Amino acid sequence: MTRAVVTDIEGTTSSLSFVKDVLFPYARAHLPDFVRQHSLEPEVKALLDDARQISGADLDDEQLIAQFIAWIDRDQKITPLKSLQGLIWQDGYRQGAFKGHIYPDAAERLKDWHARGHALYVYSSGSVYAQKLLFGHSEYGDLTPLFSGYFDTHIGGKRQAASYSAIARQIGLPAADILFLSDIEAELDAARAAGFDTCWLVRDRAVDSRAAHRQVNDFTAILL
Numbered sequence: 001m002t003r004a005v006v007t008d009i010e011g012t013t014s015s016l017s018f019v020k021d022v023l024f025p026y027a028r029a030h031l032p033d034f035v036r037q038h039s040l041e042p043e044v045k046a047l048l049d050d051a052r053q054i055s056g057a058d059l060d061d062e063q064l065i066a067q068f069i070a071w072i073d074r075d076q077k078i079t080p081l082k083s084l085q086g087l088i089w090q091d092g093y094r095q096g097a098f099k100g101h102i103y104p105d106a107a108e109r110l111k112d113w114h115a116r117g118h119a120l121y122v123y124s125s126g127s128v129y130a131q132k133l134l135f136g137h138s139e140y141g142d143l144t145p146l147f148s149g150y151f152d153t154h155i156g157g158k159r160q161a162a163s164y165s166a167i168a169r170q171i172g173l174p175a176a177d178i179l180f181l182s183d184i185e186a187e188l189d190a191a192r193a194a195g196f197d198t199c200w201l202v203r204d205r206a207v208d209s210r211a212a213h214r215q216v217n218d219f220t221a222i223l224l
């Protein structure tokens, strides 16, 4: 019996295009000035120090900006970069430059599942802060009251089974009672290896009944 749902964002609740064509370019364009203006603030300084450590070199701020841009261009899920992106997107959401894209079927089903007592969680490579911004400033208003918790790469990578085991422990339910939704097969494989039920969102093609995980085109085909 499904008692909780953990959902991915990009390609699952929200379009790939919103992340790749709206969010990432906004962060890329504003990152240099953001780092220059905020590098001495404790929260930002800690992120920059983490990023320097990951880069393996004692980069100055301008070199670090170039490193961040290279990571963005390769869509690398580097934890301090994802945290920095969240801080930059905050301005975009607050100034109305964009709203968080949510597919209509996802918004409708998430509301329905919440109303019927299922606990809902998010697990994304985007930082927890960025997740809350996206759902808090969505095209359907503030959806954050629907969620009981959020997980990002601080708990581990999305293709590692140990991350899902840690999530199940934090949720406090057996893994078999938790359904994980994603558009990425390797993430679903990792969740299944940890004992989760899985469902594969394929929004751009016909479902394949022989696929390794149950495929659906949208949330209306997911029956809890």
Ligand SMILES: CSCCC(=O)C(=O)COP(=O)(O)O
Binding pocket: 008, 009, 010, 011, 019, 023, 077, 082, 123, 124, 125, 126, 127, 130, 131, 134, 158
């Ligand atoms: C939290 S919104 C931005 C999503 C993001 O930054 C990203 O890298 C997408 O990762 P996901 O795990 O949701 O596919």
Ligand SMILES: [Mg+2]
Binding pocket: 008, 009, 010, 011, 012, 182, 183, 184
């Ligand atoms: Mg995804």
